[in-house]
Amino acid sequence: MRLTGFQSGLDINQMVSDLMKAQRMPMNKLTQQKQLLEWKRDDYRETNRLLNEFRNLSFDMTLQRTYSQKTVTSTNDKVSATASSTASNVSYTLSDVQVAKVATNASTSKAMSADNKLDTTTSLWEQRAKFGNFQTKTVSDAKVTAGESSFSLGGKVDAATLNAITVNMPDGSSADFEVITTSVGAIVGNQVYLDEETGEFTFKEAFSEDQDVTIEPLTFAAFDFEFKITTYNQAGEPNPQIFSFNGDQTMDDIVLEINNSDLGITAFYDEHNGGLVVAKREAGAFNPSDLGKEIEFEGNFLTGVMNLDQGEETGGTPASVTINGVVTKRNSNTFSINGVTFTLKEDMPGQSAVINVANDTDQTFDAVKNYITKYNELIEKLNAKTGEPVYREYKPLSDEEKESLSEKQIEQWEEKARSGLLRNDSILTSGLGKMRSVLYESVSGLSGPFNQLAQLGITTSSNYRDKGKLLIDDDKLRAAIASDPNAVMQMFTSNGEGDTGLGIARKLREAAGATISGIEARAGNATRTQQQFTIGRELLNVDQRLSAFERRMQTVEDRYWRQFTAMEKAIGQANQQSTQLMSQFFSG
Numbered sequence: 001m002r003l004t005g006f007q008s009g010l011d012i013n014q015m016v017s018d019l020m021k022a023q024r025m026p027m028n029k030l031t032q033q034k035q036l037l038e039w040k041r042d043d044y045r046e047t048n049r050l051l052n053e054f055r056n057l058s059f060d061m062t063l064q065r066t067y068s069q070k071t072v073t074s075t076n077d078k079v080s081a082t083a084s085s086t087a088s089n090v091s092y093t094l095s096d097v098q099v100a101k102v103a104t105n106a107s108t109s110k111a112m113s114a115d116n117k118l119d120t121t122t123s124l125w126e127q128r129a130k131f132g133n134f135q136t137k138t139v140s141d142a143k144v145t146a147g148e149s150s151f152s153l154g155g156k157v158d159a160a161t162l163n164a165i166t167v168n169m170p171d172g173s174s175a176d177f178e179v180i181t182t183s184v185g186a187i188v189g190n191q192v193y194l195d196e197e198t199g200e201f202t203f204k205e206a207f208s209e210d211q212d213v214t215i216e217p218l219t220f221a222a223f224d225f226e227f228k229i230t231t232y233n234q235a236g237e238p239n240p241q242i243f244s245f246n247g248d249q250t251m252d253d254i255v256l257e258i259n260n261s262d263l264g265i266t267a268f269y270d271e272h273n274g275g276l277v278v279a280k281r282e283a284g285a286f287n288p289s290d291l292g293k294e295i296e297f298e299g300n301f302l303t304g305v306m307n308l309d310q311g312e313e314t315g316g317t318p319a320s321v322t323i324n325g326v327v328t329k330r331n332s333n334t335f336s337i338n339g340v341t342f343t344l345k346e347d348m349p350g351q352s353a354v355i356n357v358a359n360d361t362d363q364t365f366d367a368v369k370n371y372i373t374k375y376n377e378l379i380e381k382l383n384a385k386t387g388e389p390v391y392r393e394y395k396p397l398s399d400e401e402k403e404s405l406s407e408k409q410i411e412q413w414e415e416k417a418r419s420g421l422l423r424n425d426s427i428l429t430s431g432l433g434k435m436r437s438v439l440y441e442s443v444s445g446l447s448g449p450f451n452q453l454a455q456l457g458i459t460t461s462s463n464y465r466d467k468g469k470l471l472i473d474d475d476k477l478r479a480a481i482a483s484d485p486n487a488v489m490q491m492f493t494s495n496g497e498g499d500t501g502l503g504i505a506r507k508l509r510e511a512a513g514a515t516i517s518g519i520e521a522r523a524g525n526a527t528r529t530q531q532q533f534t535i536g537r538e539l540l541n542v543d544q545r546l547s548a549f550e551r552r553m554q555t556v557e558d559r560y561w562r563q564f565t566a567m568e569k570a571i572g573q574a575n576q577q578s579t580q581l582m583s584q585f586f587s588g
Helices: 012-023 025-060 125-130 251-259 300-305 361-386 399-403 407-417 426-440 474-483 485-493 504-523 534-587
Strands: 070-074 079-083 091-098 104-106 136-139 150-152 164-168 174-180 191-195 200-202 213-215 218-221 225-232 238-245 265-270 275-280 296-298 319-323 326-330 334-337 340-344 348-359 458-460 470-472
Touching: 012 534, 025 361, 025 504, 025 534, 070 079, 079 091, 079 348, 091 340, 225 300, 238 251, 251 265, 296 300, 340 348, 361 426, 361 470, 361 474, 361 485, 426 504, 474 485, 485 504, 504 534
Parallel strands: 174 191
Antiparallel strands: 070 348, 079 340, 091 319, 091 348, 104 275, 136 218, 150 200, 164 174, 164 213, 191 200, 225 238, 225 296, 265 275, 319 326, 334 340, 458 470
16 A cells, blocks of 8 residues: 555655656666667668669569550551550551441331330330230140139230130030130130239139040240340351240340340340340451351241341441552451551541551650659669768657657657668668669670660769769750660660670669668568567567566566655654653643
């Protein structure tokens, strides 16, 4: 139990706190040391991020595509083209262009009248009265089991297409029954009730139990139907697909299933004309048959209900074009020749277009200039880090010290406290030196006219304050790229095979990589544990010392409290004895 000055009148809490401040001074130094190590680790890792970005850019500068981009021009906007980096610098003349067309077919006549349009979101069965005809179905084996009064066709039956049925009696006679749809109770005379939803026929009375009663073949509109569509792939192989539907589905359901199939066609219901429109997604002619169509139909729903006529198909023709005097046909309006991709946009009867492919010197110039600019930005930031001033009087703030300062003051203090942590750092200065030496060296073994950056108009600044920054003579660099783009590319990308030295971009990438490895060994990265890099191990050591010191401080603080508690008890006993003596004196 801790007494807080009831006997002595002293502020023991404050006295213990002041005593512990003095005891904790070494611990505060350890805390500051830990903070400095963490700041240094973070500064190293931020530097590594910059080096990684430059190393990745250096890799891009070792790729041929960076220097071999092509520019393509066309004298006629009805034809366009693009070229890959491997395309030759050539010219193509295109004439007599006929673009490929997609195969299309549409209902030849309206499936229903203009004032009786189909609702694509309502089931076909609910709209059966709108159809002038529908796919028919014939059932020839219907019968009424002996002793029963009903039979079923097993599906929806439109009574409007089946007004009467003929029943063959066991005695050889037959009778005609009128079909009604009101109810069984409404049957009179020779009538039979039809439940249109289920296709069940019910007679007023059961037939004789002697033998079955047969029904004459029934032909009616079938709302459970199927049809087949066949298209052809690029190899000319047929791709047939059968679709099955029922009366509960809508026109939207039918269109959606066709569009989601692998037939490669698009379908939609033309509400204006009241018919179906289907079209191939890919232009060209793929059916190998001379008279064959690209979209073939089978099934009464398409040909009889939707009035699609296979002979009315339009399009389905390949592209035809004369290239440099040679006629060629393609099953697409986009095709490639020797790395050049042509796109035919419109027919060009009696017209021509000239496609020119040339090196894109502007893109190569931009790539080289951007690379040099990024290099200058990198070394500027690295030089700033290695040259930061050190403010030794500014130490990391403790939590208690931060409480008395504003956020702005804390920010300004910590900016000075963490300044100079990488001043004259050996890893960074060595890495900078390696990169500078790469830029001064010539690339050996090249066959072209360029082997030094200075020949491209890239030189080192003469201002010592720039600390190795590069300057670019835009005109000289453009002229070098225009005169021999391959030689410029070799200067940066040479892989050192045979007697040829490494290109500048490859050397800079290696130099940046070596610096990154050195930093990771000292400051680690996001994937390394603290035991795997130098600063991490130092932080672990500081944490262990802090833990041990904290335990010792707890022991010291407990001792102070025991001593003050003992003092309070002693003062209490003395006060008690004094009170007893005084009472004895007064009583005497």
